[in-house]
Amino acid sequence: xxxxxxxxxxxxxxxxxxxxxxxxxxxxxxxxxxxxxxxxxxxxxxxxxxxxxxxxxxxxxxxxxxxxxxxxxxxxxxxxxxxxxxxxxxxxxxxxxxxxxxxxxxxxxxxxxxxxxxxxxxxxxxxxxxxxxxxxxxxxxxxxxxxxxxxxxxxxxxxxxxxxxxxxxxxxxxxxxxxxxxxxxxxxxxxxxxxxxxxxxxxxxxxxxxxxxxxxxxxxxxxxxxxxxxxxxxxxxxxxxxxxxxxxxxxxxxxxxxxxxxxxxxxxxxxxxxxxxxxxxxxxxxxxxxxxxxxxxxxxxxxxxxxxxxxxxxxxxxxxxxxxxxxxxxxxxxxxxxxxxxxxxxxxxxxxxxxxxxxxxxxxxxxxxxxxxxxxxxxxxxxxxxxxxxxxxxxxxxxxxxxxxxxxxxxxxxxxxxxxxxxxxxxxxxxxxxxxxxxxxxxxxxxxxxxxxxxxxxxxxxxxxxxxxxxxxxxxxxxxxxxxxxxxxxxxxxxxxxxxxxxxxxxxxxxxx
Ligand SMILES: NC(=O)C1=CN([C@@H]2O[C@H](COP(=O)(O)OP(=O)(O)OC[C@H]3O[C@@H](n4cnc5c(N)ncnc54)[C@H](O)[C@@H]3O)[C@@H](O)[C@H]2O)C=CC1
Numbered sequence: 001x002x003x004x005x006x007x008x009x010x011x012x013x014x015x016x017x018x019x020x021x022x023x024x025x026x027x028x029x030x031x032x033x034x035x036x037x038x039x040x041x042x043x044x045x046x047x048x049x050x051x052x053x054x055x056x057x058x059x060x061x062x063x064x065x066x067x068x069x070x071x072x073x074x075x076x077x078x079x080x081x082x083x084x085x086x087x088x089x090x091x092x093x094x095x096x097x098x099x100x101x102x103x104x105x106x107x108x109x110x111x112x113x114x115x116x117x118x119x120x121x122x123x124x125x126x127x128x129x130x131x132x133x134x135x136x137x138x139x140x141x142x143x144x145x146x147x148x149x150x151x152x153x154x155x156x157x158x159x160x161x162x163x164x165x166x167x168x169x170x171x172x173x174x175x176x177x178x179x180x181x182x183x184x185x186x187x188x189x190x191x192x193x194x195x196x197x198x199x200x201x202x203x204x205x206x207x208x209x210x211x212x213x214x215x216x217x218x219x220x221x222x223x224x225x226x227x228x229x230x231x232x233x234x235x236x237x238x239x240x241x242x243x244x245x246x247x248x249x250x251x252x253x254x255x256x257x258x259x260x261x262x263x264x265x266x267x268x269x270x271x272x273x274x275x276x277x278x279x280x281x282x283x284x285x286x287x288x289x290x291x292x293x294x295x296x297x298x299x300x301x302x303x304x305x306x307x308x309x310x311x312x313x314x315x316x317x318x319x320x321x322x323x324x325x326x327x328x329x330x331x332x333x334x335x336x337x338x339x340x341x342x343x344x345x346x347x348x349x350x351x352x353x354x355x356x357x358x359x360x361x362x363x364x365x366x367x368x369x370x371x372x373x374x375x376x377x378x379x380x381x382x383x384x385x386x387x388x389x390x391x392x393x394x395x396x397x398x399x400x401x402x403x404x405x406x407x408x409x410x411x412x413x414x415x416x417x418x419x420x421x422x423x424x425x426x427x428x429x430x431x432x433x434x435x436x437x438x439x440x441x442x443x444x445x446x447x448x449x450x451x452x453x454x455x456x457x458x459x460x461x462x463x464x465x466x467x468x469x470x471x472x473x474x475x476x477x478x479x480x481x482x483x484x485x486x487x488x489x490x491x492x493x494x495x496x497x498x499x500x501x502x503x504x505x506x507x508x509x510x511x512x513x
Contacts, residue, residue: 017112019338020052020385024060028205028229029069030212032076033222038062038069038229048202048231053119053348054339056388062205064230067237070197074243076223077168077195083221085165085193089144096140096191099218103133103183103211110210114179115339117206119348119390120302122340131470132183135488138472139191142493146192148500156506163497165193166269167245170238172259173208174251175201175350176305176412182208184487185248186215186225192496194246195224199238201251202231203350239263246496249273250307252410253436253481271485271495273307274478275410276438278459279431280310280467281421284319286443290465292326294443295416298467300334300394303349304358304414308439308476310467312407313418314427320420324398327416328374331394337381348389349413355390358413362395365406365417370397375414402430410436424449432458437479441467 027035046064051057065073084092103110111125118125148161171185178200189196200208208227215225228234235255239247239262246269249259256274263270280298282291298310315323339347349355355378362376375393380386394414400407406417421427431440440459444450454462460478463469470476475489485495 019340020055022059022116028062028209030209030227031073033216038065039072052116053350054389055385062229065228065234070237073197073226073228074241077197077226080221080223081195084224089146093140093143095219096136099215100133100137102214113206117204119339121344121347128180132180134472135183136187139187143191159503162500164500169194169196169246170244171196171198172235172249173200175203176302178204179207181250182211188492188496197226199228205229272483274483276307276436276482277410277434278310278439279312280441281314281427283444284316285445291443294467295327299416300414305412310441313416314421317420317422328396331374334394336379348391352390361406361411365397368404371399373398428456435481438482
């Protein structure tokens with residue numbers, strides 16, 4: 001019973017959950033092992049409302065955390081850090097493995113809340129939760145392997161290195177993968193011996209608190225993973241807090257720049273996972289069916305609200321017509337509607353302002369000469385409760401040119417811009433002609449060309465003959481203005497630890513004085 005009582009939403013309610021039926025009253029901050037109302041003081045006590053994208057209903061609201069609450073959250077994390085960082089890697093590993101197991105056990109509950117809060121189909125939320133527990137399990141495995149080096153020096157002296165945690169890390173998340181982002185940041189942070197204060201996006205505050213409860217149930221010290229809710233001001237307080245050593249941020253480029261500026265004032269470590277406008281390049285020697293699948297995967301998961309989406313689809317001229325015919329036909333069959341229904345393949349966009357923004361990009365694209373081949377307008381489901389949801393039909397824009405706004409800017413919605421090209425050299429230059437560098441994709445049957453392209457493309461991740469797969473073993477992170485630092489993969493350890501060198505003199509010091 002204890003387990004059920006501490007949950008964000010009672011299991012009985014969750015299992016019976018239907019779109020439009022959830023109302024929450026529980027506090028959404030999590031500090032020192034329990035949910036709390038944020039401490040008043042030092043903030044503007046602004047209340048933010050949380051919407052259900054599929055219905056437009058308010059699910060709950062919360063008070064944004066101010067200075068006093070941030071101080072308490074960081075202080076509590078610091079206390080937990082002292083105990084946690086002294087454990088052996090194997091001891092930390094055991095607790096994190098239990099957390100991964102609990103996430104698996106609560107998979108359906110977390111996925112339901114995620115779909116209600118983000119608007120994405122339940123089938124996708126389940127995969128998000130799987131990717132999340134895999135990250136926790138993966139870094140649990142790595143925790144016991146963290147070690148330094150021994151370095152032999154002349155005269156019998158030697159040195160060794162210690163791989164040490166950083167301290168209290170801050171995680172700041174975007175709204176598109178709320179639970180997964182919280183896990184991708186906290187799993188390596190905790191595995192390396194750090195504590196974390198996490199701030200979800202104010203649009204999606206719910207599932208990070210479920211993760212906090214799971215960590216507590218798994219046995220981490222109270223305070224090791226605290227959650228504070230809020231928006232710009234709260235984020236800013238976290239990035240400037242003197243008790244914080246690192247900020248790992250996922251969000252847009254403009255906010256990432258502000259985060260880096262703020263963190264720089266106290267020389268904090270920073271990881272930035274920012275936006276993109278990634279190219280997907282389809283050569284005429286590809287398997288066309290697979291390339292069409294790739295283009296759909298690269299554009300329409302999570303209503304197109306995916307940072308590494310391949311939204312600039314370059315198709316070699318001689319297969320352009322065949323490609324368009326197939327991709328448009330497939331896109332028209334995507335089933336839109338209630339995110340909690342099993343056969344829904346596209347849900348609602350995150351908010352009304354965001355939907356309006358995406359639609360205005362399409363309007364502008366038309367004015368600039370693009371041809372709407374399908375979708376691009378509002379979708380109003382038949383069911384009465386979904387009438388005020390933020391739905392739109394997935395859109396394919398043909399006749400795009402490099403200088404169009406829809407090709408240059410991140411739209412972050414279900415909008416694919418299709419461009420044609422003639423030669424490999426030409427497409428490399430055009431694909432790289434962007435300030436972003438998050439991901440890229442290539443479809444071709446020519447092996448040497450595929451690897452030549454992967455080497456030439458300026459992006460942190462290159463997919464060959466697939467798109468948007470994210471196994472936890474592979475480091476993920478951007479080039480150029482898409483950010484720096486990695487999440488996932490062993491490389492991430494570098495970003496949550498610091499290396500101390502210890503010199504040991506075995507003789508007498510040589511001294512000129
Ligand atoms: N590279 C990656 O891994 C990913 C990148 N993104 C990017 O995120 C963006 C969409 O997410 P949004 O939530 O709209 O981004 P956003 O930049 O508006 O907000 C991100 C987070 O930063 C917080 N924030 C806002 N101002 C802040 C400040 N001055 N200091 C500290 N924190 C502040 C927000 O409250 C939110 O939690 C897109 O550009 C997308 O490409 C999204 C997911 C993954």
